Amino acid sequence: MNNHIIEQLIELVGKDYVSSDPSDLKEYGQDWSKIFEPNASVIVRPKTTEQVQEIVKLANKEAFAVVPSGGRTGLSGGACATNGEVVLSLDRMNEILSINSIDRTLQCQAGTITKQIQEFASEHHLYYPVDFASTGSSQIGGNIATNAGGIKVIRWGMTRDWIVGLKVVTGTGELLDLNSGLVKNATGYDLRHLIIGSEGTLGIVVEATIKLTTPPKDLTVMVLGLDQLSDVYPVMETFQQKLNLTAFEFFSEQALSKVLEHHELQRPFESTSNFYILVEFENDSESTMDIAFECFEQAMEQGWVVDGVISQSESQAETLWALRERISESISVHTPYKNDISVIPSKVAEFLSSVDEIVAKEYPDFEIIWFGHIGDGNLHLNILRPDDLTIDQFVEQCRRVNPLIFDKIKQLDGSISAEHGVGLVKKDYLPYSRSEVEIALMKSIKAAFDPKGILNPGKLFDQ
Amino acid sequence: MNNHIIEQLIELVGKDYVSSDPSDLKEYGQDWSKIFEPNASVIVRPKTTEQVQEIVKLANKEAFAVVPSGGRTGLSGGACATNGEVVLSLDRMNEILSINSIDRTLQCQAGTITKQIQEFASEHHLYYPVDFASTGSSQIGGNIATNAGGIKVIRWGMTRDWIVGLKVVTGTGELLDLNSGLVKNATGYDLRHLIIGSEGTLGIVVEATIKLTTPPKDLTVMVLGLDQLSDVYPVMETFQQKLNLTAFEFFSEQALSKVLEHHELQRPFESTSNFYILVEFENDSESTMDIAFECFEQAMEQGWVVDGVISQSESQAETLWALRERISESISVHTPYKNDISVIPSKVAEFLSSVDEIVAKEYPDFEIIWFGHIGDGNLHLNILRPDDLTIDQFVEQCRRVNPLIFDKIKQLDGSISAEHGVGLVKKDYLPYSRSEVEIALMKSIKAAFDPKGILNPGKLFDQ
Structure with missing residues (x-):
C-alpha cells in the first residue's frame, strides 16, 4: 500500500x-x-x-x-x-443510539456486539431473539451482512426479519437511509433486503434500527431419544401443533458421545438412541406442562420416541442445551470439515441418508457428525479427520466429496450455505444453489451499487 | 395493436x-x-x-x-x-399445487385468490394470516407484487414475511426459481425480496410457496374509547406487554358516525369519545380474560381510556369489527380522496395533529375521516368532498394539499404509501419517501431485470 x-x-x-x-x-x-x-x-x-x-x-x-x-x-x-x-x-462504531418502547425498536451503530443488544433490550423488558454461538463477539453489522440465523429461527426467523431500518454506505460512498424503522412502506424496491445477506459486497452497513419483541416466558427444554430419523418430523408436527416451540434442534449419538468425552456432562437419560431432539418451548400458561407431557406420551405411543427428559428449572434447561451447544467445541480436535447446508424439512431424512451413503462409499474411513437446526431444515455436516491424514490431505479429499453432496442438494432444491454465507469458501459452488440467470442479475446489481468493484471484491462471486 | x-x-x-x-x-x-x-x-x-x-x-x-x-x-x-x-x-393460473404439513408450506400459482389460500390452509388445520378487505378477489401474485399488508400486520407481518419461494418470469422471459421454500439460504442476494413489492416492474410472479402457521385460538375483541390521541400508545404498550395482540386498529368519532349513519349497527357503548381503538387478542389461556380486564382497568385508572366493551362470542367480535371495517364503504358516497400513509407509531400523534392543522388551515370546508392500522403506524387519511365541489375540482384541490402533507411525512421519515404501493397514483411523489440515489439504484435494477422496459412501464417511476 x-x-x-x-x-x-x-x-x-x-x-x-x-x-x-x-x-x-x-x-x-x-x-x-x-x-x-x-x-x-x-x-x-x-x-x-x-x-x-x-x-x-x-x-x-x-x-x-x-x-x-x-x-x-x-x-x-x-x-x-x-x-x-x-x-x-466497524469496531469503534459501537454505540446503542436509542431504544423506544412504543415502537419497540432499538437504533445502534453497526459495530455493536449482538449480546449487548440482547442485554440492552432485556433491561428494557424487551427481547432481541436472534441467537447463536458467537453473539458475544459478532457485531450487528456482520449479522446483517450475512443474515445470521441460529438456534431460534423456527420461532423468530432470521436477522432479516428484525431489521426495520438500515443506513448503508454504497460502493460509491453515498449514504442510503433505508426504511427508517417503518412497519409498512410500499414505495418501490426494498433495497434494505438486498443489503441484508449481501456479505459486504453492495454496501457497508453503518447503522441499524432493530425491531424488538415481548420476552418469552419460562423457556422449558425436553430432550427426546429417537431411533429413526424419519420419525423426527412427525414428532415436530405433534409438538408444533400444541406448543409455542422456540427451538427444535438435532444431534446424533456420535455427536453426543464426543460431547460426553470432552465435558463433565451426563447423558440426558440412561438409554442410548441413534438420534436426539432438543425441543424448547415457552411455558406460557398453566396447562403448558400437561400439554407437553401429552405430546411426549403420544410420541412414545407411536413408537417415534424411545426415551425423554424435561427440564424442571432454568439451570437444568441450560445443562440440556449444553449437550447440543458444546458439540462444535468437542469435535474441534478432529479439525472437522464443516458444511452448513439446508433442504426443506420434509426432505431432511432423505438428504441425510444420501450423504451418509455417499461418504461411506467414497471415504469409508471418515467419521461423520451430524447436528443442527433440524426444525428449519438446516444441518451442520461435520466430517472428522482420520488421524493418518494431514490437514491438507484431508481438506483436499473433502473438497472432492463436496460436488457429490452438492449435487444431491441441488437435486433436492436445497442450499449449499444455509446460514454461513458464501464468502470465499463456497464461491466456487454457488451455481449449485443459484442459476446462471440469477448470478448474472446479482452481478448487474453489484455493478449498480459498486461500479468500481471497491467493496469486498472476490467474495460471493468474481465480478 | x-x-x-x-x-x-x-x-x-x-x-x-x-x-x-x-x-x-x-x-x-x-x-x-x-x-x-x-x-x-x-x-x-x-x-x-x-x-x-x-x-x-x-x-x-x-x-x-x-x-x-x-x-x-x-x-x-x-x-x-x-x-x-x-x-x-393470471386469472387462469389459479391452482393450489400442494400443501405440506411438515414444512407448513403451500404452493400455488400466482392467480390463486387470497381467500382460497386462507380456506385451504384452514382445512388443513393451518393458517395464512395476511388478511385485508379484498381477500375475496385479490390474487396472491398481486399481493406479492404489492407486498400486501392489512389488519393483522402487528402480529404476523406483511405478505413479504410469508413468501418462502417464488417463481418469476423476468422482463427478458427468463424463469427465476427463487429460494424454493427454504427457511435458511445464505447464497447471495435475495432476489425474492426484490420482486416482492416491485409492482410488476421487474418480473411476473407465476408461482409462490407460502409459509403457514398455527391457527390462532379464539380471537377476542375489545373496543375502547379515548379522548386524547396521545393516549393511544400507552394503551397499546399496556396491552402488548401482557397479551398476544393480533390487531390494534383505530378510528375517529367522525368515522364511527358515518358507519352508524349507513348501517344498522349500535355504538360500542353509550358514551361518545373522540377516538376508538379496536384491540384483538388471542384468548390462548385460562387467565387471558382476567389479564385483559386488568389491562383495561389499568388504562381506565390512568385516564387513558374512558369506556370500553369486550366481545363475549365470535358473533359479537364480528359486530365490533364491523364498526371498523365498514368505514370505507360508509364514506364512499362522499368520493373521499384517500391517502395511505405511515410513520413510526411513536410519531403518529404528532403527524395526525399536523395534518389536521394543515387541512383546517388550507381547506376549512374539508371534512377529514381518520382510521387505520395504528398499531403499525399506518393511517388511512380520507378527505371528504364538500357537496359544492365537482369531483375534478375536489381532486385538484386535494392534489394541491398533498405536497404539504408529504412534506410533513418526509420530515417525520414516514412513507407516502404504507401498503397501497406507488403505481401511477403516487409516482410523482416518490421522492418524498425515497432519495435520488435510491431511485437511481432502482432504475439500474429495473434495467437489469427488464432491459427493454417491457414490464409495466411508467409505474413506480419513469425509466
Whole structure:
C-alpha cells in the first residue's frame, strides 16, 4: 500500500486508527474459517458514518479494495482480506443510539456486539431473539451482512426479519437511509433486503434500527431419544401443533458421545438412541406442562420416541442445551470439515441418508457428525479427520466429496450455505444453489451499487 | 395493436384467451383506484408458466408493453393499462399445487385468490394470516407484487414475511426459481425480496410457496374509547406487554358516525369519545380474560381510556369489527380522496395533529375521516368532498394539499404509501419517501431485470 494512501487515511480518521502493525494485519485479515492466509495492507477504524463515506470515496479515487469488517466470527471467509485490501473495521462504531418502547425498536451503530443488544433490550423488558454461538463477539453489522440465523429461527426467523431500518454506505460512498424503522412502506424496491445477506459486497452497513419483541416466558427444554430419523418430523408436527416451540434442534449419538468425552456432562437419560431432539418451548400458561407431557406420551405411543427428559428449572434447561451447544467445541480436535447446508424439512431424512451413503462409499474411513437446526431444515455436516491424514490431505479429499453432496442438494432444491454465507469458501459452488440467470442479475446489481468493484471484491462471486 | 402480434398471441395461448372485446379491455384495464381511463390493446390469459415466458419474449421481439394483472384490487393504479399495453392476466393460473404439513408450506400459482389460500390452509388445520378487505378477489401474485399488508400486520407481518419461494418470469422471459421454500439460504442476494413489492416492474410472479402457521385460538375483541390521541400508545404498550395482540386498529368519532349513519349497527357503548381503538387478542389461556380486564382497568385508572366493551362470542367480535371495517364503504358516497400513509407509531400523534392543522388551515370546508392500522403506524387519511365541489375540482384541490402533507411525512421519515404501493397514483411523489440515489439504484435494477422496459412501464417511476 503506498504511503500516499496511508497518509490520506490518517488524515481522515487520525493516526491512532490506521494500522499496518503485523499483528493487527493478521487479526483483522481473517475470520473464524481460519483456512485463508491473511494478507491485509492496512486496517482503518473510522468512528463516524462520514468517515466511512470518505474512506470509500478515497478507495474509488485511488482504486483500492475495501473489506468491511465486523466481529469476524463468520465461517465462510467473507470478512477475510487475502489480497492486499484495506480492512475497514466497524469496531469503534459501537454505540446503542436509542431504544423506544412504543415502537419497540432499538437504533445502534453497526459495530455493536449482538449480546449487548440482547442485554440492552432485556433491561428494557424487551427481547432481541436472534441467537447463536458467537453473539458475544459478532457485531450487528456482520449479522446483517450475512443474515445470521441460529438456534431460534423456527420461532423468530432470521436477522432479516428484525431489521426495520438500515443506513448503508454504497460502493460509491453515498449514504442510503433505508426504511427508517417503518412497519409498512410500499414505495418501490426494498433495497434494505438486498443489503441484508449481501456479505459486504453492495454496501457497508453503518447503522441499524432493530425491531424488538415481548420476552418469552419460562423457556422449558425436553430432550427426546429417537431411533429413526424419519420419525423426527412427525414428532415436530405433534409438538408444533400444541406448543409455542422456540427451538427444535438435532444431534446424533456420535455427536453426543464426543460431547460426553470432552465435558463433565451426563447423558440426558440412561438409554442410548441413534438420534436426539432438543425441543424448547415457552411455558406460557398453566396447562403448558400437561400439554407437553401429552405430546411426549403420544410420541412414545407411536413408537417415534424411545426415551425423554424435561427440564424442571432454568439451570437444568441450560445443562440440556449444553449437550447440543458444546458439540462444535468437542469435535474441534478432529479439525472437522464443516458444511452448513439446508433442504426443506420434509426432505431432511432423505438428504441425510444420501450423504451418509455417499461418504461411506467414497471415504469409508471418515467419521461423520451430524447436528443442527433440524426444525428449519438446516444441518451442520461435520466430517472428522482420520488421524493418518494431514490437514491438507484431508481438506483436499473433502473438497472432492463436496460436488457429490452438492449435487444431491441441488437435486433436492436445497442450499449449499444455509446460514454461513458464501464468502470465499463456497464461491466456487454457488451455481449449485443459484442459476446462471440469477448470478448474472446479482452481478448487474453489484455493478449498480459498486461500479468500481471497491467493496469486498472476490467474495460471493468474481465480478 | 397490429394483427400480426394478436395472431402470435393467439398461437401461443389459443383464441379463446386473447380478447379485444371493449368490455374486457375496460375491465382488465383498470384497478380499484378508478381514476385512470383504461386503454388496453388486448387481454391475454395464459395457462402455463411457459406461455407467460413466450408472451414476454414476444413482447421483447415486437416491442410491446405488458401489464401483469391479478385481481386488480389495488388502489394505486399499478395494474392499470392506460397506454395501449397488452394486459397479461393470471386469472387462469389459479391452482393450489400442494400443501405440506411438515414444512407448513403451500404452493400455488400466482392467480390463486387470497381467500382460497386462507380456506385451504384452514382445512388443513393451518393458517395464512395476511388478511385485508379484498381477500375475496385479490390474487396472491398481486399481493406479492404489492407486498400486501392489512389488519393483522402487528402480529404476523406483511405478505413479504410469508413468501418462502417464488417463481418469476423476468422482463427478458427468463424463469427465476427463487429460494424454493427454504427457511435458511445464505447464497447471495435475495432476489425474492426484490420482486416482492416491485409492482410488476421487474418480473411476473407465476408461482409462490407460502409459509403457514398455527391457527390462532379464539380471537377476542375489545373496543375502547379515548379522548386524547396521545393516549393511544400507552394503551397499546399496556396491552402488548401482557397479551398476544393480533390487531390494534383505530378510528375517529367522525368515522364511527358515518358507519352508524349507513348501517344498522349500535355504538360500542353509550358514551361518545373522540377516538376508538379496536384491540384483538388471542384468548390462548385460562387467565387471558382476567389479564385483559386488568389491562383495561389499568388504562381506565390512568385516564387513558374512558369506556370500553369486550366481545363475549365470535358473533359479537364480528359486530365490533364491523364498526371498523365498514368505514370505507360508509364514506364512499362522499368520493373521499384517500391517502395511505405511515410513520413510526411513536410519531403518529404528532403527524395526525399536523395534518389536521394543515387541512383546517388550507381547506376549512374539508371534512377529514381518520382510521387505520395504528398499531403499525399506518393511517388511512380520507378527505371528504364538500357537496359544492365537482369531483375534478375536489381532486385538484386535494392534489394541491398533498405536497404539504408529504412534506410533513418526509420530515417525520414516514412513507407516502404504507401498503397501497406507488403505481401511477403516487409516482410523482416518490421522492418524498425515497432519495435520488435510491431511485437511481432502482432504475439500474429495473434495467437489469427488464432491459427493454417491457414490464409495466411508467409505474413506480419513469425509466
